Amino acid sequence: MKITVGVDIGGTNTAIGIVKENGEVIIKNSITTATHGNAEKFIKELSDAIKALIAKANVTITGIGVGAPNANYYKGTIEQAANLSFKGIIPFVDILKTHFPDIKHIALTNDANAATIGEMIYGGAKGMKNFVMYTLGTGVGSGIVVNGDLVYGHDGFAGECGHMMLFKGGRSCGCGVPGHLETYASAPGMKRTAFELMAKHNASDSLLANDSFNSLDSKKIYNAAISGDKIALEVFELTGDYLAQAIADTIHHVRPEAVFLFGGPTAAGNLIFNPIKEKLDTYLLPVFKGKIKVLQSELDMGNAAILGASALAFKEMVSQP
Amino acid sequence: MKITVGVDIGGTNTAIGIVKENGEVIIKNSITTATHGNAEKFIKELSDAIKALIAKANVTITGIGVGAPNANYYKGTIEQAANLSFKGIIPFVDILKTHFPDIKHIALTNDANAATIGEMIYGGAKGMKNFVMYTLGTGVGSGIVVNGDLVYGHDGFAGECGHMMLFKGGRSCGCGVPGHLETYASAPGMKRTAFELMAKHNASDSLLANDSFNSLDSKKIYNAAISGDKIALEVFELTGDYLAQAIADTIHHVRPEAVFLFGGPTAAGNLIFNPIKEKLDTYLLPVFKGKIKVLQSELDMGNAAILGASALAFKEMVSQP
Numbered sequence: 001m002k003i004t005v006g007v008d009i010g011g012t013n014t015a016i017g018i019v020k021e022n023g024e025v026i027i028k029n030s031i032t033t034a035t036h037g038n039a040e041k042f043i044k045e046l047s048d049a050i051k052a053l054i055a056k057a058n059v060t061i062t063g064i065g066v067g068a069p070n071a072n073y074y075k076g077t078i079e080q081a082a083n084l085s086f087k088g089i090i091p092f093v094d095i096l097k098t099h100f101p102d103i104k105h106i107a108l109t110n111d112a113n114a115a116t117i118g119e120m121i122y123g124g125a126k127g128m129k130n131f132v133m134y135t136l137g138t139g140v141g142s143g144i145v146v147n148g149d150l151v152y153g154h155d156g157f158a159g160e161c162g163h164m165m166l167f168k169g170g171r172s173c174g175c176g177v178p179g180h181l182e183t184y185a186s187a188p189g190m191k192r193t194a195f196e197l198m199a200k201h202n203a204s205d206s207l208l209a210n211d212s213f214n215s216l217d218s219k220k221i222y223n224a225a226i227s228g229d230k231i232a233l234e235v236f237e238l239t240g241d242y243l244a245q246a247i248a249d250t251i252h253h254v255r256p257e258a259v260f261l262f263g264g265p266t267a268a269g270n271l272i273f274n275p276i277k278e279k280l281d282t283y284l285l286p287v288f289k290g291k292i293k294v295l296q297s298e299l300d301m302g303n304a305a306i307l308g309a310s311a312l313a314f315k316e317m318v319s320q321p
Numbered sequence: 322m323k324i325t326v327g328v329d330i331g332g333t334n335t336a337i338g339i340v341k342e343n344g345e346v347i348i349k350n351s352i353t354t355a356t357h358g359n360a361e362k363f364i365k366e367l368s369d370a371i372k373a374l375i376a377k378a379n380v381t382i383t384g385i386g387v388g389a390p391n392a393n394y395y396k397g398t399i400e401q402a403a404n405l406s407f408k409g410i411i412p413f414v415d416i417l418k419t420h421f422p423d424i425k426h427i428a429l430t431n432d433a434n435a436a437t438i439g440e441m442i443y444g445g446a447k448g449m450k451n452f453v454m455y456t457l458g459t460g461v462g463s464g465i466v467v468n469g470d471l472v473y474g475h476d477g478f479a480g481e482c483g484h485m486m487l488f489k490g491g492r493s494c495g496c497g498v499p500g501h502l503e504t505y506a507s508a509p510g511m512k513r514t515a516f517e518l519m520a521k522h523n524a525s526d527s528l529l530a531n532d533s534f535n536s537l538d539s540k541k542i543y544n545a546a547i548s549g550d551k552i553a554l555e556v557f558e559l560t561g562d563y564l565a566q567a568i569a570d571t572i573h574h575v576r577p578e579a580v581f582l583f584g585g586p587t588a589a590g591n592l593i594f595n596p597i598k599e600k601l602d603t604y605l606l607p608v609f610k611g612k613i614k615v616l617q618s619e620l621d622m623g624n625a626a627i628l629g630a631s632a633l634a635f636k637e638m639v640s641q642p
């Protein structure tokens with residue numbers, strides 16, 4: 001059985017896990033993501049931590065996969081990452097290879113792409129050749145799989161479904177273009193929907209009416225919804241509708257077998273999945289109606305980032321043995 | 322040099338051409354598309370016409386490609402085509418193969434996919450691994466190429482960008498879902514835009530103001546625009562903006578190197594391309610701004626359908642030699 005390392009670089013912490021081909025995480029650890037801005041130094045720290053973990057597990061590994069923000073799969077670079085201290089274009093894979101000269105398969109991609117490959121290797125998309133994953137969190141990411149391969153596009157940055165236009169001239173988006181899906185279907189987007197709805201319905205009796213804009217979050221909306229709060233329930237209905245509209249556009253592009261949803265808001269289960277499933281067909285061409293599965297990710301959320309990154313390494317071995 | 326046959330099945334006529342690997346159409350002909358509803362009989366008629374053309378050209382052919390509405394590439398079927406007399410699911414390729422038992426490469430896809438492959442084999446997309454084509458006409462079709470292959474999706478029907486949502490709750494679409502791109506950016510969509518604008522501006526002095534809804538068409542709008550008619554010029558501005566919005570969504574999905582536009586409305590040249598190019602960046606993530614080419618198809622429009630279909634056969638030879 002092959003064993004790989006999965007690394008997930010976040011703004012604060014970097015998680016490292018050693019993962020078996022069947023998706024079992026043998027051992028994991030984490031280090032602080034450097035704030036010193038010296039990429040070479042951080043990659044040395046990371047390499048030492050990986051080597052220590054491999055030694056502790058007493059295994060031989062055959063690949064290292066890394067998930068990171070603003071990662072370019074083709075070049076193995078992290079480029080202009082706003083949430084990391086490393087500025088400019090970091091040749092991450094090239095530097096990492098100097099610490100692991102015997103490991104042939106070292107690859108890097110962004111978090112959403114890594115999660116998508118994780119779903120394909122260990123999760124619900126096993127055996128699927130065409131599927132899509134949306135990752136819902138602070139933003140909305142995505143990964144698109146066509147003919148069994150992740151779509152990287154011409155320059156490695158494909159799969160930005162979170163920035164498709166939902167409502168022209170709509171909500172301000174962090175990217176500067178108003179109206180993108182991310183501003184409606186992310187966790188903060190749900191909060192914005194709640195505030196719109198309280199304003200619309202003058203909902204002083206809502207369980208959400210005593211929270212400030214800064215104190216409300218999607219978890220509180222979920223708790224209010226299961227207590228039967230009308231505003232909170234409508235937030236889920238609308239979020240489901242927004243996602244259905246976006247998923248339909250994605251289906252019209254690449255006609256996946258299934259669309260997976262991953263991330264915090266999906267923990268709400270039927271509250272979010274039912275409105276998506278009810279609305280999806282209303283946006284689709286007849287030839288697609290009733291044919292596309294909308295599924296919850298089967299990745300263990302606690303290990304998903306590590307699993308996704310390690311899956312990237314497994315995928316490399318299969319694609320370029 | 323390899324030589325293939327390209328067949329384009331339209332509602333009224335079926336065009337047949339014999340095409341060299343370099344895109345030269347050696348000879349062409351057309352037959353009436355059968356209205357008798359008997360697919361077996363029509364495919365016999367078509368096969369006879371193909372054989373007669375091959376004999377006349379005195380060449381050996383190595384493949385046959387067919388473009389047809391509602392065509393399923395995977396199954397080689399034409400399914401529930403509203404504009405053809407053949408009802409149900411027609412195993413078109415299987416029947417055609419009985420007439421050409423010695424030809425290994427016989428394949429079928431829809432018109433927009435065929436045009437896209439034509440652009441890849443003979444046109445401006447030569448050498449491109451990731452590009453998209455929108456075909457503008459009575460409707461809006463599309464073909465998406467990822468990693469050098471057309472995206473057919475799970476069931477062969479991917480690439481329906483004309484049915485992505487432009488404005489929720491917007492114009493009625495033939496498919497039953499309001500607001501789709503096709504209702505704004507097709508030739509009839511341009512007419513609808515002209516009528517909206519005349520209503521908005523009370524434009525009794527427009528060159529278009531004496532045409533009925535049934536008599537106006539995109540050619541008249543073009544002629545008015547080059548005469549400086551304000552309504553007609555605004556139609557092109559808006560159509561370009563609509564297309565830019567849609568193209569941005571497609572870019573966020575698959576990040577092509579270039580987007581090609583094909584079909585009647587593109588003959589307007591800068592009138593349609595300039596507003597697209599001006600608006601595109603306003604809809605894109607910073608990482609994509611200024612990086613994606615929007616190009617006019619280089620396929621000869623008179624032969625495009627035949628070229629596209631023949632290119633499908635060439636592509637089969639390369640993919641499955």
